[in-house]
Amino acid sequence: MAKTIRFALRLWLQKKLLKFRGVTIHNNTVFSGVEFLGTAVIEPYCRVSGDPKIVIGDNFYMNAGCHVQGNVSFGRDVMIGPKTVIWGRDHGTALGVPMKQQPHIKEDIIIGDDVWIAANVTILKGIAIGSGAVIGAGAVVVKDIPENAIAVGNPAKVVKFRS
Secondary structure (H helix, E strand, C coil): CCHHHHHHHHHHHHHHHHHHCCEEECCCCEEEEEEECCCEEECCCCEEEEEEEEEECCCEEECCCCEEEEEEEECCCCEECCCCEEECEEECCCCCCCHHHCCEEECCEEECCCCEECCCCEECCCCEECCCCEECCCCEECCCECCCEEEECCCCEEEEECC
16 A cells, blocks of 8 residues: 555544544644644644644644644643644754754743634744733744733734733
């Protein structure tokens, strides 16, 4: 059996088994190294790749076209808007060696409970987003966001707190 057919069958079987546990992964979504702790919905055209692992809490929702890579932990009741990128690694930038040949620099990303990440957000390596936070559309998160904060912009800045 061809490698791609085996992969497709394995992915189909994984998705069917997860469906019984309340996890819906729509078509054209690729995932590996993911642990689901409860119910979840991942819309089409997402790529979710644990490096080494992504842990997804209960009642999770990810809209279409998102990319998540690295060692990422999501709390309960997290919502992620379309085309969001959560990237737990990047290339080294030392002089004298082409960046393409430098090793990846990896740092964990931790997202708390009841977090809403709007559309087209980018979250970089080493970030912690506190429970109850809201990240506005198009934000680029380069620093930790405290609990219940509303952060917007590039780079993302806290503009107020939920009350």
